[in-house]
Amino acid sequence: MKYDQIPSKLFTKNRKNFMAKMKPKSVAVFNSNDIYPISADSTMPFQQARDIFYLTGADQEETILVLFPDAPNKEHCEMLFVRETNDHIAVWEGEKLTKEKATEVSGIKSVFWLKEFDKIFFEVMTQAERVYFNTNEHYRQSVETETREDRFIKTTKDKFPAHSWERSNPILQRLRSVKDKIEIDLIQTACNITEKGFKRILNFVKPGVWEYEIEAEFMHEFLRNRSRGFAYTPIVGSGNNANVLHYVVNNQQCKKGDLILLDVGAEYANYSSDMTRTIPVGGKFSKRQREVYDAVKRVKDDATKMLVPGNYWKEYHEEVGKLMTKELLGLKLLDKADVKNEDPNWPAYKKYFMHGTSHHMGLDTHDYGILWEKMTEDMVFTVEPGIYIPAEGFGVRLEDDVVIQKKGEPFNLMRNIPIEAEEIEELMNK
Structure with missing residues (x-):
């Protein structure tokens, strides 16, 4: 091994x-x-x-x-x-x-x-x-x-x-x-390897690069840091490919003006990491791309604060849905009539955000956990909201892995992986 x-x-x-x-x-x-x-x-x-x-x-x-x-x-x-x-x-x-x-x-x-x-x-x-x-x-x-x-x-x-x-x-x-400290340290190591891979590709991505070349850069960095490789099949989706939730062929050329959605994580010692970042091919977000990016980031930050002991997975997702509805109204992707007339079993926001926000993570990327029981200290969850707009040719998802704490906000195992739009642009344009 x-x-x-x-x-x-x-x-x-x-x-x-x-x-x-x-x-x-x-x-x-x-x-x-x-x-x-x-x-x-x-x-x-x-x-x-x-x-x-x-x-x-x-x-x-x-x-x-x-x-x-x-x-x-x-x-x-x-x-x-x-x-x-x-x-x-x-x-x-x-x-x-x-x-x-x-x-x-x-x-x-x-x-x-x-x-x-x-x-x-x-x-x-x-x-x-x-x-x-x-x-x-x-x-x-x-x-x-x-x-x-x-x-x-x-x-x-x-x-x-x-x-x-x-x-x-x-x-x-x-x-x-519920993770032991040793397990949390192993997941942290996997996240640290993912961080190295992400920082590597920020210096690599430019117009004309192919999605599979980005995948190869991640694999190179993972292997050289004692990982077996990807914790799951990686998603490198540029342009409209980002709107295919399980896009894994990674065979298209990245064009200037497009965003790339990167859902990639390293494994270490059989433990997973699970990261998503969305970056601009040309090193600069457009005004509209930045509006959507910031909206997703706000949902992620507010959702993270709700991952505390005593909360339930189902109710948590209902609250995140409310956060997302507010942002989609602000982006003018939904209007008040859409919300008023929505189907309770498939709320209006699901048109642009159709998957869950969080899942347990550990030895399996989608790890064990009984969803109808309370969240407890030392559970590890992803936080991964997204907005997908096929009509505009791009999608944005952001994802970190966090550990629920006894008190206060969760501890972010991906705290050192760039996520602020300005930092990503700065690193890509060095």
Whole structure:
């Protein structure tokens, strides 16, 4: 891995918190991701399943975590199963986790080779009454591929039909949504790398440059700062491309007078950053572009102040909608009749701002978090309002990542990334 090793005390704490929520005489199992094939002998780059990483720090394929707090054999309370390594694997694939290294990374003392799993798991299941399965219940999930976790659930239900089943996800949703200081520091590192990428392209962008060249400049800076690359598929949308919310082809030439919407974030140690900036290709905003930019910035600043403990996600978005409606009236994109006659299920402002303002962020860019429960201290949210005007050929979105504080306004992890229009123009024209 490119990143520095994360202190194992984080994963020890995470497991302790998870096991404290388990019912008596229960066992919980977590599987690594598969390595997915492309064709012939080609595969996609491996990325670890975030839940097992959250609980172990083991960033390797063919890994299984078993938690059994009430195990009669205390060696079975926490078990990590890893792929057995040897000299041949070391030559062809590089270093893999030894038992000793797996303990160092995860803090788990009982480490076994994967070939021992079936025998030990059968013994554990004769002593347990229920199994916690790890299903993907994120509100945005739309996964059709059968995962290693899915196959394990099917097999286990066939082998042990008399056991009771429980769900790990509700526990993880609550635990993962509140970040440890170590996690916040890792997200800050990802944001710092994103900052370096953004400052790099401010000196690079000029009329005639291609969107994919800007993407390449970001990737160069990310890789040279120990990131694996983008935390999500980057959006580099110039001109009207900014009005396509998930524009990712990044294959058009940037023209003088256009704006470029950059929705780009680096990952670090599997943790995400998520930044959006909108900049002028020629280094100067037009009067109209600046009016819209400033309106979006005001909404972002006021929305940020509402991310405090005790608030609810739904009500927060309703209040942001009111802020945006006011700005759109000021820009003469809406009039009073539009607002008076609006559909409550699709307010008038949605014509120009059709997505949400904030989502949880962490190990996943759209991270875990139960939306109908109160916001709490140490949750990390994005703040990303936008105004999209296809008729005028441009769109503006601005986005920072912030940490909810016990008191006062959230802490901005992207505080050092230029966002003021004057600063962006100054840096682009140096």
